[in-house]
Structures are given as structure tokens and as C-alpha cells.
Amino acid sequence: MTDAGALGVPPHKGNAVVDERSLQLDLFRGVAAIFMIVNHSGYQLLKAEASSGGWPAGFVFLGSTAPALFFFATGVGSGFSSGGRERVASVSRKIVLLLLADMLLNWSAGTLLGLDFFGFAAVATLVLFLVKRARRPVLVAAFLLVLVVIARFGVVSFVRGSIAEDSVLAFITGIAPVRHVSYPLGPWLAFPLLGFLVGRRWRRGGVREETWTVSIASALLLGASAVLASRGAPVFRWGSVSIAYFLCAVGVVAVVWLVTRWLAKASPSSARSMALRGPASLLIVPLHYGALGMLEELSPPPWSLVAWVLTTVLLAICVLLLSRALVASARRFGSPGSIAEILIGGAACTVGLVACLHATPLVRLEVCSAAEVVIALLLLWSSRRNVVDTRTGPGGPLSISRDTSPPSR
Numbered sequence: 001m002t003d004a005g006a007l008g009v010p011p012h013k014g015n016a017v018v019d020e021r022s023l024q025l026d027l028f029r030g031v032a033a034i035f036m037i038v039n040h041s042g043y044q045l046l047k048a049e050a051s052s053g054g055w056p057a058g059f060v061f062l063g064s065t066a067p068a069l070f071f072f073a074t075g076v077g078s079g080f081s082s083g084g085r086e087r088v089a090s091v092s093r094k095i096v097l098l099l100l101a102d103m104l105l106n107w108s109a110g111t112l113l114g115l116d117f118f119g120f121a122a123v124a125t126l127v128l129f130l131v132k133r134a135r136r137p138v139l140v141a142a143f144l145l146v147l148v149v150i151a152r153f154g155v156v157s158f159v160r161g162s163i164a165e166d167s168v169l170a171f172i173t174g175i176a177p178v179r180h181v182s183y184p185l186g187p188w189l190a191f192p193l194l195g196f197l198v199g200r201r202w203r204r205g206g207v208r209e210e211t212w213t214v215s216i217a218s219a220l221l222l223g224a225s226a227v228l229a230s231r232g233a234p235v236f237r238w239g240s241v242s243i244a245y246f247l248c249a250v251g252v253v254a255v256v257w258l259v260t261r262w263l264a265k266a267s268p269s270s271a272r273s274m275a276l277r278g279p280a281s282l283l284i285v286p287l288h289y290g291a292l293g294m295l296e297e298l299s300p301p302p303w304s305l306v307a308w309v310l311t312t313v314l315l316a317i318c319v320l321l322l323s324r325a326l327v328a329s330a331r332r333f334g335s336p337g338s339i340a341e342i343l344i345g346g347a348a349c350t351v352g353l354v355a356c357l358h359a360t361p362l363v364r365l366e367v368c369s370a371a372e373v374v375i376a377l378l379l380l381w382s383s384r385r386n387v388v389d390t391r392t393g394p395g396g397p398l399s400i401s402r403d404t405s406p407p408s409r
Contacts, residue, residue: 020264020265020268021080021202021264023264023268023271023272023275024260024261024264024271025073025076025077025080025260026271026272026275026276026277027260027263027264027271027272027274027275028069028072028073028076028256028257028260029069029070029073029275029276029277029278029281030274030275030276030281030320031069031256031259031260031274032066032069032070032073032256032281033066033276033281033284033316033319033320034063034274034316034320035062035063035064035065035066035069036063036066036067036070036284036285036288037063037284037288037312037315037316037319038059038060038062038063038312038316039060039061039062039063039064039066040063040288040289040292041288041292041308041311041312041315042056042057042059042060042063042308042312043060044292044295044296044301045292045295045296045301045302045303045307045308045311045312046060046301046302046303046305046308047301047302048302049302049305056305056308062252064237065248065249065252065253067117067120067183067188067191068188068191068249068250068252068253069252069253069256070117070121070281071120071121071124071188071191071192071195072191072192072194072195072198072253073195073281074121074124074125074128074192074195075124075128075191075192075193075194075195075196075197075198075199076195076196076198076199076202077195077199077278078125078128078129078131078132078192078195078196078199079128079141079195079196079197079198079199079200079201079202079203080199080200080202080203081199086129086132090382091125091126091129093382094122094125094379094382094383095122095125095126097345097375097378097379097382098118098119098121098122098125098379099118099119099122100345100348100349100375101118101282101372101375101376101379102114102115102116102117102118102119102121102122103349103352104286104348104349104352104368104369104371104372104375105117105118105119105285105286105368105372106180107352107353107355107356107364107368108289108352108356108364108365108368108369108372109365110356110361110364111180112356113180114179114180114181114182115180115181115182115183116182116183117182117183117285118282118285118372119183120182120183120188123185123189124189124192127144127189127192127193128192128193128196131144131193131196137196137200138197138200141193141196141197141200142193142197144189144193145190145193145194145197148185148186148187148189148190148193149186149187149190151172151173151174151175151186152173152174152175152186152187152241152246153187153243153246155173159173159175163175163176164176165177165178165179166178166179170184171184171185172184172185172186173185173186174186174187174188174240174241175240176239176240177238177239177240178239182238184240186241187241187246188241190246190250191249191250191253194250194253198257210261211258211261214254214257214258215254215258217251217254218251218252218254218255218258219251220251221247221248221250221251221254222247222248222251222252222255224247225244225245225247225248225251228243228244228247229244235248237249274320276320276323276324277327278383279327279330279376279377279379279380279383280320280323280324280326280327281323282376282379283322283323283326283327283373283376283377284319284320284323285372286368286369286370286372286373286376287319287322287323287369287373288315288319289365289369290365290366290369290370291315291318291319292315293362293365293366293369294362294366295311295315297362326373326377327380330377330380330381331380335381335382336381341378341381341382344374344378345374345375345378348371348374348375349371349375351367351371352367352368352371352372355367355368356368
């Protein structure tokens with residue numbers, strides 16, 4: 001039996017608290033999706049102006065924190081969901097589907113092998129699953145979080161130059177870049193681990209001083225990043241994440257967390273208009289990449305600022321609505337079954353590989369993006385089957401348990 005008092009509220013209010021927190025996390029993902037669209041549309045449609053200074057460059061830079069928000073949300077969903085009851089077979093199926101989606105994401109750019117957004121989501125899913133199965137998951141998550149941060153930033157002065165690029169140590173620590181790896185473990189694994197600790201705290205009822213605590217932390221983090229940048233420290237995320245960027249990204253996560261918390265309470269209807277559940281957030285990636293590819297082909301960049309702003313707003317609205325519509329349509333149909341899923345996934349990957357090897361860049365992008373949509377829908381059906389089997393909710397790699405009763409301690 002779950003304990004309604006575990007959230008620190010009377011039993012009859014428990015479901016409302018869980019719904020409010022689930023809405024906040026869905027809204028958090030929606031904001032992350034908007035950030036991602038702004039960042040990619042800026043670089044693809046504005047070109048040089050996206051990084052030449054001024055307010056457009058500021059918005060594009062803010063959008064670059066989208067992966068940090070998504071990975072943090074992954075951790076929160078895992079920490080808040082009801083215990084470690086998910087089966088090995090279910091998690092393995094999710095990881096395989098995420099890796100297939102990541103292959104297609106790399107193929108869409110003409111790279112045969114690499115580790116991008118979906119691949120790191122698979123790594124985070126595996127790590128969080130193992131953490132949840134530990135006897136003291138909070139302690140293990142905290143230890144790994146400290147270890148990841150120290151490995152990337154604490155020992156950098158001692159090992160800089162001794163860790164070669166494209167090496168296993170470079171991938172683990174993140175100190176040196178690795179070709180075709182967008183997200184090394186250090187420090188990106190810190191975001192899902194930090195989210196896991198926040199999600200676990202939510203299970204225990206949260207902290208009354210959360211607003212003040214997170215506000216002060218975000219101010220200190222963003223202030224430290226600004227000081228470092230003003231003194232000439234690099235602020236970048238590609239290859240090897242700098243300390244200034246990492247502090248800024250954690251600060252942005254904290255600010256967005258506070259804003260979504262406030263909006264979910266103050267205006268649930270507004271929050272729902274921007275919210276994305278796990279499967280819908282996965283669909284954002286191929287949908288917006290495919291749309292941007294078509295826009296570039298129809299009207300080669302660089303675009304004017306007015307055209308970029310209007311197109312980005314319209315693109316964000318359309319992509320969010322389309323992702324929801326695809327999820328809603330998929331849920332009307334029963335799961336195709338394990339054998340059919342294998343055949344569908346295999347066919348999608350085969351078509352994507354053929355496009356990668358033989359098609360033009362635009363056709364390759366569109367075909368692989370469509371195949372990623374198919375894999376994302378397979379992940380949705382896989383999660384639905386897991387709900388029936390375990391009654392733990394659709395705990396997908398970027399989702400949160402939707403149990404109708406509050407989680408127990």
C-alpha cells in the first residue's frame with residue numbers, strides 16, 4: 001500500500017499533489033523542447049548572426065542548454081517514479097530503441113557511428129536504472145554526481161594534456177573531445193543524477209524552502225559563470241564542456257525549474273498548453289530537424305531577424321502540436337507486439353541506412369527523421385505494454401510515473 005502521507009499532505013490531497021508535480025515536469029520538458037528549437041533554428045537559419053552578439057545570439061545560447069534540461073528531466077522522472085520495480089527486459093527494450101534512434105540521428109548527418117542525444121539518453125536510462133536498484137540509491141546517486149564533476153573539473157589541472165582525444169578516458173571524463181560524441185559522460189551525466197536526487201526529494205514531500213534554496217543556488221551559479229566569462233574564461237559545450245558553461249547550464253536548469261513550478265500552480269491551463277509527456281518530447285527531435293532541413297532547402301540562409309523570429313515561433317507551435325497528435329493517434333491502437341516491433345524497427349533502420357549511404361543530404365535527413373519518428377512510436381508502445389505489465393506508469397526514458405496514488409517512501 002502506498003502511504004498518502006509520504007508527500008507531507010493529507011491523504012485526500014495526495015493525487016492532486018502528484019498531478020501538479022507531473023504537470024510541472026511535463027511543462028519543464030516543453031520548455032526544453034522550445035529551447036532546442038530556438039537553438040537549432042538560430043544556427044541553421046541565422047548562421048553567423050547566431051553567435052555574433054546581440055539579443056539573437058543570447059536567445060540561441062540560452063537554447064543550447066536544452067540537453068541539460070532534458071537530461072535533468074530524465075533524472076527527475078526516474079527518481080520520482082515508484083521504486084525499482086521496472087524489469088530488466090523492459091529497460092533493455094528502451095535502451096535498444098534509444099540506441100536505434102541515435103544511429104538514425106547520426107545517419108541523418110552522414111555519420112555512420114557516434115553518440116548523440118538519444119544515445120546519451122540510453123546511457124542515462126541504464127545508469128539511473130542501476131542506481132534505483134542499489135540498496136541506498138540516493139547515496140549512490142550523490143556519490144556518482146560528485147565523482148562526475150570532480151573527474152571533469154576537479155582534476156583538470158593535473159591531467160590536462162595527458163588524456164588523449166578520442167580515448168576512453170576522454171569519453172569518461174569529458175576533459176578531451178571525442179569525435180562524433182556530442183555528450184561524453186563528464187559532465188553530462190551530472191544532469192540526470194542531479195535530477196534523480198531532486199525527484200527522490202519530491203517523493204519525500206519536497207522542501208518547504210525549495211523556492212529560496214533554488215533561487216539562491218541559481219543566482220550563485222549564474223553569477224559565477226558570468227564572472228568567469230568576464231575574466232576571459234571560455235563558455236562552450238562542444239567537445240569538452242567548460243566550467244563556465246556547466247555552471248551556467250545548471251543555473252538555467254534551476255531557473256526553469258522555479259518558473260515551471262510557479263506556472264504549474266498559478267495557471268495549470270497555460271502549463272498544459274506547453275507541456276510534453278515523455279514520448280511526445282522524444283518526437284520533438286526528428287520533427288524539428290526534418291522541418292528545419294526543408295526550410296533551409298526552400299529558403300537558403302542567412303535569414304532576416306524578423307523572418308527567423310516568426311518562423312521559429314510558428315515552428316515551435318507546429319512541432320509541439322504535431323508531436324502530441326502523433327502520440328494521441330498511436331495510443332488509439334494496440335501494441336503491435338514484440339515480433340512486429342522488431343520487424344518495424346529493423347525496416348526503419350534499413351531504410352535509414354540506405355538513405356545515409358546513397359541519398360542526397362536533404363533526402364537522407366528527411367528519411368532518417370521519419371525513421372526516428374517510427375522508433376519513438378515503438379518506444380511509446382513498448383512503454384504502454386510495460387504499464388499493463390507492472391502498473392508503474394509510463395516510465396519512459398524522458399517521462400515520469402503517472403500513478404494515481406502518491407509514491408511511498
